[in-house]
Amino acid sequence: MSDSADSTGTSPVLVTARRARAAAAELAPLPRTARDAALLAVADALTERAAEIVEANARDIERARAAGTADAIVDRLTLTPRRIAAIAADVRDVVALPDPVGEVVRGSTLPNGLELRQVRVPLGVVGIIYEARPNVTVDAAALCLKSGNAVLLRGSSSAYASNTALVAVLRDAVAGAGLPADAVQLVPGEGRESAHELMRARGLVDVLIPRGGETLIQTVVRESTVPVIETGVGNCHVYVDELADLDMAVDILVNSKAQRPSVCNAAETVLVHAGIAERFLPRALAALTEAGVRVHGDEAWQKAGLDAGTEVLPATDADWETEYLGYDIAAAVVPTLDAAVAHIRRWTSGHTEAIVTRDTAAARRFVSLMDSAAVMVNASTRFTDGGQFGFGAEIGISTQKLHARGPMGLPELTSTTYVVTGDGHLRE
Amino acid sequence: MSDSADSTGTSPVLVTARRARAAAAELAPLPRTARDAALLAVADALTERAAEIVEANARDIERARAAGTADAIVDRLTLTPRRIAAIAADVRDVVALPDPVGEVVRGSTLPNGLELRQVRVPLGVVGIIYEARPNVTVDAAALCLKSGNAVLLRGSSSAYASNTALVAVLRDAVAGAGLPADAVQLVPGEGRESAHELMRARGLVDVLIPRGGETLIQTVVRESTVPVIETGVGNCHVYVDELADLDMAVDILVNSKAQRPSVCNAAETVLVHAGIAERFLPRALAALTEAGVRVHGDEAWQKAGLDAGTEVLPATDADWETEYLGYDIAAAVVPTLDAAVAHIRRWTSGHTEAIVTRDTAAARRFVSLMDSAAVMVNASTRFTDGGQFGFGAEIGISTQKLHARGPMGLPELTSTTYVVTGDGHLRE
Numbered sequence: 001m002s003d004s005a006d007s008t009g010t011s012p013v014l015v016t017a018r019r020a021r022a023a024a025a026e027l028a029p030l031p032r033t034a035r036d037a038a039l040l041a042v043a044d045a046l047t048e049r050a051a052e053i054v055e056a057n058a059r060d061i062e063r064a065r066a067a068g069t070a071d072a073i074v075d076r077l078t079l080t081p082r083r084i085a086a087i088a089a090d091v092r093d094v095v096a097l098p099d100p101v102g103e104v105v106r107g108s109t110l111p112n113g114l115e116l117r118q119v120r121v122p123l124g125v126v127g128i129i130y131e132a133r134p135n136v137t138v139d140a141a142a143l144c145l146k147s148g149n150a151v152l153l154r155g156s157s158s159a160y161a162s163n164t165a166l167v168a169v170l171r172d173a174v175a176g177a178g179l180p181a182d183a184v185q186l187v188p189g190e191g192r193e194s195a196h197e198l199m200r201a202r203g204l205v206d207v208l209i210p211r212g213g214e215t216l217i218q219t220v221v222r223e224s225t226v227p228v229i230e231t232g233v234g235n236c237h238v239y240v241d242e243l244a245d246l247d248m249a250v251d252i253l254v255n256s257k258a259q260r261p262s263v264c265n266a267a268e269t270v271l272v273h274a275g276i277a278e279r280f281l282p283r284a285l286a287a288l289t290e291a292g293v294r295v296h297g298d299e300a301w302q303k304a305g306l307d308a309g310t311e312v313l314p315a316t317d318a319d320w321e322t323e324y325l326g327y328d329i330a331a332a333v334v335p336t337l338d339a340a341v342a343h344i345r346r347w348t349s350g351h352t353e354a355i356v357t358r359d360t361a362a363a364r365r366f367v368s369l370m371d372s373a374a375v376m377v378n379a380s381t382r383f384t385d386g387g388q389f390g391f392g393a394e395i396g397i398s399t400q401k402l403h404a405r406g407p408m409g410l411p412e413l414t415s416t417t418y419v420v421t422g423d424g425h426l427r428e
Numbered sequence: 429m430s431d432s433a434d435s436t437g438t439s440p441v442l443v444t445a446r447r448a449r450a451a452a453a454e455l456a457p458l459p460r461t462a463r464d465a466a467l468l469a470v471a472d473a474l475t476e477r478a479a480e481i482v483e484a485n486a487r488d489i490e491r492a493r494a495a496g497t498a499d500a501i502v503d504r505l506t507l508t509p510r511r512i513a514a515i516a517a518d519v520r521d522v523v524a525l526p527d528p529v530g531e532v533v534r535g536s537t538l539p540n541g542l543e544l545r546q547v548r549v550p551l552g553v554v555g556i557i558y559e560a561r562p563n564v565t566v567d568a569a570a571l572c573l574k575s576g577n578a579v580l581l582r583g584s585s586s587a588y589a590s591n592t593a594l595v596a597v598l599r600d601a602v603a604g605a606g607l608p609a610d611a612v613q614l615v616p617g618e619g620r621e622s623a624h625e626l627m628r629a630r631g632l633v634d635v636l637i638p639r640g641g642e643t644l645i646q647t648v649v650r651e652s653t654v655p656v657i658e659t660g661v662g663n664c665h666v667y668v669d670e671l672a673d674l675d676m677a678v679d680i681l682v683n684s685k686a687q688r689p690s691v692c693n694a695a696e697t698v699l700v701h702a703g704i705a706e707r708f709l710p711r712a713l714a715a716l717t718e719a720g721v722r723v724h725g726d727e728a729w730q731k732a733g734l735d736a737g738t739e740v741l742p743a744t745d746a747d748w749e750t751e752y753l754g755y756d757i758a759a760a761v762v763p764t765l766d767a768a769v770a771h772i773r774r775w776t777s778g779h780t781e782a783i784v785t786r787d788t789a790a791a792r793r794f795v796s797l798m799d800s801a802a803v804m805v806n807a808s809t810r811f812t813d814g815g816q817f818g819f820g821a822e823i824g825i826s827t828q829k830l831h832a833r834g835p836m837g838l839p840e841l842t843s844t845t846y847v848v849t850g851d852g853h854l855r856e
Contacts, residue, residue: 025773029796110818114807123829124799202649206829221630222653227830248852255854345453367847368457371552379542379850388855389846390538401551401634401843402655403831415829418817419795422807424676426683427816 012188013197017125017152017204023182024124024150030179032099035145038177042142043091045173046166050084056165057134064158076133077159087138090393094142097392100410101148115421120414122148124206127187127198128395129154129220131212134162140211141170141184143395147413150183152205154198157190199224206415211396214323229404231396234264234351235323236381239340239366240284241357242275248378249280249356250287256354256381258291262325264397265352265384269320269330271340277304277333284331285310293327300333320347337362341369348372350399352384373399373406440616441625445553445580445632451610452552452578458607460527463573466605467523470570473601474516474594478509484593485562492586504561505587515566518821522570525820528838529576543849548842550576552634555615555626556823557582557648559640562590568639569598569612571823575841578611580633582626585618627652634843639824642751657832659824662692662779663751664809667768667794668712669785670703676806677708677784678715684782684809686719690753692825693780693812697748697758699768705732705761712759713738721755728761748775765790769797776800778827780812801827801834 027035046053057079064074106118126149128140137153144151155163167186175181187194199208202225210220214233221228238256240249256267272280281304288295289310295301296315305312312331319330320343334340344353354376355366363377374384384407386394391409398404404412455463474481485507492502534546554577556568565581572579583591595614603609615622627636630653638648642661649656666684668677684695700708709732716723717738723729724743733740740759747758748771762768772781782804783794791805802812812835814822819837826832832840 025797025799028799029793108818110816114811116817118834121799225650227655227828229830245852251852251854259855363849365457369453370845371453371456371549372845374846374848377847377849379848379853380855382855383542383848383850383853384846388538389544390536400655402657405843406546406846415833417798417800418802418812418834419805420802420807420811421791421805422811424673424679425807425811426679427687427808427810 009197011197013194014201014204016185016187017198017201019182020125020150020152020185021204023180024122026180027145027148027150027183028122028124030148032101034177034179035099035148036095038174038179039091039095039142039145041173041177042138042145042170043088043095045169045176046084046088046091046138049169050081053084053162053165053169054079054081057162059161060159069158077162079134079162083135087135090139091142094146094393097146097410099146100414103411105416112425113422114425117419118416119419120411121417123413123415125150125152125204126413127152127154127201127205127208127226129195129198129208129210129212129216131156131216134159134166136211137163137166138170139393140395141167143393143410143413145174145179145183147410149413150180150185152185152187152198154187154195160190196223199226202226209396229396229398229408230400231398231408232264232351233323233349233399234266234397235269235321235347235349236265236267236352236354237269237271237344237348238267238354238356238381239271239334239337239344240273240276240280241337241355241359241362241366242273243359243362244273244276244280244356245358246276246280246283250283252354252356252378252380253284254287254291254293257288257329258293258327259380259382261327263382264323265382266325267329267354267381268322268324269332269347271332271334271343273337273340274300274333274335281333282308285312288329291327293329295329295331297331298333301331323349337366338369341366345369345371351397352376352381354379354381373397437625439625441622442629442632444613444615445626445629447610448553448578448580448613449632451608452550454608455573455576455578455611456550456552458576460529462605462607463527463576464523466602466607467519467570467573469601469605470566470573470598471516471519471523473597473604474512474519474566477597478512481512481590481593481597482507482509485590487589488587497586505590507562507590511563515563518567519570522574522821525574525838527574528842531839533844540853541850542853545847546844547847548839549845551841551843553578553580553632554841555580555582555629555633555636555654557623557626557636557638557640557644559584559644562587562594564639565591565594566598567821568823569595571821571838571841573602573607573611575838577841578608578613580613580615580626582615582623588618624651627654630654637824657824657826657836658828659826659836660692660779661751661777661827662694662825663697663749663775663777664693664695664780664782665697665699665772665776666695666782666784666809667699667762667765667772668701668704668708669765669783669787669790669794670701671787671790672701672704672708672784673786674704674708674711678711680782680784680806680808681712682715682719682721685716685757686721686755687808687810689755691810692751693810694753695757695782695809696750696752697760697775699760699762699771701765701768702728702761702763709761710736713740716757719755721757723757723759725759726761729759751777765794766797769794773797773799779825780804780809782807782809801825
């Protein structure tokens, strides 16, 4: 596509984007063998050059500690030889995945003899804007290379030294394998301005994928003229139906909420059918409390808390809306399945909702009325994940409806082209 | 998805969008039979109420004539009982198409026994912003209803009376068949402000599809916070390779350019390999001239024009960029296939490119280096069309890479949801 007015400047970001575009044109016709060889070279180089990566990472850690960053965040930022080896192993796993490029998605011979094939092709230039963890730098680059795309990486300033070192290793390995080094680039600059320029590089960048918290994602959605794939915000619900197996419901609720509360597929709200509330609420409260979860409940839950001697905080609209990402859950009793549906449609971020029921009609109705990326029937919300779904890798979980919805694997990093072959065919 | 800050107002447009959202929730769980019955009722009603539609249309025509509108445009605006019957017949054709909703795109049983299905679901609320032709009102509504979507129609003010009458007929028929009337709505207001509000109704409208000229499309792309599918701008190229069959090349060139020059899949530029220019240019010039086509050529083409006594206008960058949509073509001679590729990648709108060659290696290289929605090998660019591709219907031709690329049929009006069924499955 020809460059738009937005992308004619000569700033470092736009120069970088234009190099990525040129690299993408070189990558597009390469066969799988060439891309896989580059990825194997990347995996080797990461292990071989672990020392210099760790050294750069130490500078980021020092800066983070000096700024009083919390230990948990410093830990996520930290790279060790062992962690680098694990990242390299992940790259090798990506090599082994099926090649999405060139897959014939649809094909037929038309009545006039024209041969029609819809073929997967790389998107071109993929921009990733992400926070903290430097492992994303390598993961994202590997998935983009595997799918034939050039990648522009815009990590957080807190990991700038680590990302710079990682990208240097990646570029050397890619170039050593005969691919254009500019297939992998760090977006220059640490300030907001460089991210903003990336968002306006329509015509140069084919898609932007923000990975991080809701503020980051909403900023990109609002400010970007480049097409965006929204990822990861998960206000997930568990609905316990009147005909639920209560043991199963307690287990699914606790697993959905507390197995790993910091991630997007963790549950944030539980809705319980009034017909079983009296039996279910005391058991749920006991199990949630034992798992260290605070309940923010409606009147029914507050009353159950009083009866059980467990504190239940009063829930407000803010609770229905919040992605706690921690040991808190919002809780309400609903008169009917349809009331649960209405609540979820009102408040969900469109990630994952679960129903627990033995009633096939209730399951069918719930599934048909949801408007989310994934719906679980008698299973934990925590299963919405590219690895769990068997995709082998995941660049993020889309909570939007266009192009990709739910866990995004390699096919979601491609577009398609119609290739039509004739023998002098003319339109009449 | 919960309403965003953009969509909390109480303007007539947002009230309409909110009604559409409620209608979409009602439509989503309906089976095909219900949607098909509504479409058949629409087809019947159009024929039965043709008189009142023609009467409303007469007011638009009168206004257009009073404003001195060109005859060709008045003709496109005109509805007659016969044209209305043809529109109704098109609706019946849509009824007969396969249902995209509920199709299982991908499915498996995971190692832990979870049953995974990726199922097509309606997008929800589809907004169409379009120009002139009132038949688009019915076509777009029919395709959206068939795919389970509510539709917001924003036609041009020149067809406001016609569109109002058509939508009244559609709504009555839809409601009579037991579906929510608000599944089909005209966006209130004729001014720019109402279109602009529609573009900002993120969270209420799931996708906007602009259909019309480049100015309209670029405005929507630039101003919309709702995801947009770009359609229809076609700066299409025909490349005549050194090893082309020259008879075939002349025929494909003339067909691509002149069979119907006003549409997006008509060719706008021809590139000719230097090795055959001397033999090809005189023949091409003669054939193009006979078809009434003016050539805007580079020096080689201008020289060929002088030799043949045919006027060839000098081409500038503006010509390489222009979608003439008429009897004009830009023309250049290129030293190599790769030079043709570079020209096309620089100037194309990403719609359709064609190569004419007998050389399989050249065809393969050309196809692998294009970055457009469709690539023709030895066939006219005019074949990029949902009807020609056998899709049965088309809501537009996407020239972007995300979600849909090329002719968009019913599946492109859907998203997907992962439905995961277990038996108390927990994540470990």
